[in-house]
Amino acid sequence: MPRFQVRLGERVFLRGPSGSGKSTLLGIVSGVLAARCGRVGVLGENLGALSGARRDAFRAAHIGLVFQMFNLLPYLSVMDNVLLPSRFSPLRRARARPDPVSEASRLLAELGLATTGAPGRSVTELSIGQQQRVAVARALLGRPALVIADEPTSALDSDARDVFLQLLMAECAAADATLLFVSHDTALGGLFDRRLSIAEINRAEPHLEES
């Protein structure tokens, strides 16, 4: 495979065992890590040509991230956690219409967390499944073009996992966001437009592009 390419709005399932380089790939795509060689283009931007600070700004503006677990800052309320991207990116703040707080409330309500969005509600009171949904709300705030989810379901039981996945897909579709979903659990792949193995990407020519 000469290049790994994801189209805009596409929902891609990336599978691979731990230690196979998933985190490194996500780090490169999200601009936290710099690729040593090859070209990394995301949303028309050549990440390799950007400085560290510019890559950080780019990530803040265009990428929403969801981790396996512990996505939330324990000292912030649910609402403040969701609003975090709007603190660091003016673009995300501007795109959260009509205003960041309303958009955060709407996202939380759609994710079935209407009551948890109450100001001052502590994230430590939430179950892991609820915490993961808060993380999705945060990743989607301000309509980033790309959502990267790194094993977001592995800490959930199977019922919660199915609910979570459906919500994630629906919200990404509603926000026109491209979804890059990484998991070792191949059973989840059926819901996605495309399924890839990390091993295939590792054989790719040093070209990594997403447009």
Next chain:
Amino acid sequence: MKPLVGLAAQSLWNRRGTAALTVFAIAVSVSLLVGVEAMRSGARESFARTISGTDLIVGARSGPLNLLLYSVFRVGDPTANVSWQSHQLVSRHPDVAWTIPISLGDSHRGYRVMGTTRDYFRHYRYGNRQALGFAAGGPFRDVHDAVIGAEVARALGYSPGDEITITHGIGELSFTEHGDHPFRVAGILVATGTPVDRTVHVGLDAIAEIHEDWRGGAHSLAESSRHPFDGDEPEGGYRDALPEFPTGITAFLVGMRSKDAVLQMQRALNEFSDEPLTAVIPGVALQQLWQIVGVADRALFIVAALVVLAGLVGMLTSILASLRERRREMAILRSVGARPLHVFALLLLEAGLLALAGVLAGIVAAHAALGAATPLLASRYGLFMESAGVGVYDLQLAGAVVGAAFIAGLVPAWLAYRNSLADGLTIRT
């Protein structure tokens, strides 16, 4: 930077247990520094206000500090006496407004006994030219009357009318008591916060009488240097005619009619050919003495400053210890768009906030404590605190400590910056 201040504060609040301990350590150290500084200026102030209104102190030829110490602070012993004739000569000088003769050498239960005249109560000034006042009774009228300082009265529980005995020599355990000359407490002075509080005042004639009796006794030789009563005078002569009091005194205080004449008089006395004398200007001598005493005072300040440093090191330790468990926090912040520089600033702000809280708490606590302690310090130790309010010094101190905290905060900030560059979004636990 503005969103970061809120984040830093919220992050600290989340760790409020350790943060409170850190703030407490800084607050204690800062309040110690504020307290020491207030004591320092209070001590300096009290020191300078020991004597005022006196233009010259005249004693036998010795160093100015020695003269000041025994005549004003009742510390140490005079090397020699001044003849009564010299005192009379000075007191009759047209430029001289008043003189107060003083005679030291006896004690009462550890407190110095000072022989003087009633001019002492008229002319002696302390602090901001305050006169001595009587809390009870009045000046001595009889040979066996004594006027005691406030601390003597308080410590020994005396009231007017009580009988006391004078001990020959200085110190609690003295050679012999002048048991056959009981004195009566005629008056108690208002507290001054000066050595006057620790003095038993009697008339010069009483001192003379005591020692006249002693002259014939076994101790006369030992005493002759300190109280060289000539014995030429008729028995009891000085009691009736004080101005001709024909004996040696320890020193005398001089008040001039015009300040312009002070230097001239000082020179004249220092060059006096009849008797080797030393005349000092109290303010000048106090200044010299403070330069010596001030060394201890500076040492105290350095110790307090080091305690503040220890407080800051404690803060540094607690922040550094938290870094490991906060790598996740940093990774989350980076995933939502925080740059490594933001992480750096966050930790720097954290150090600054901790120090600011500690400094504010420390200054408030110190001033509250000083305000509460001021009356006690003034009455018990004669330490007068000028102002209990927050002053420029406190602001400078606050600035210095917070500044130092920011500098100390560079260490954890740099480490977190490096960690977050290396960790990226991977969370290590």
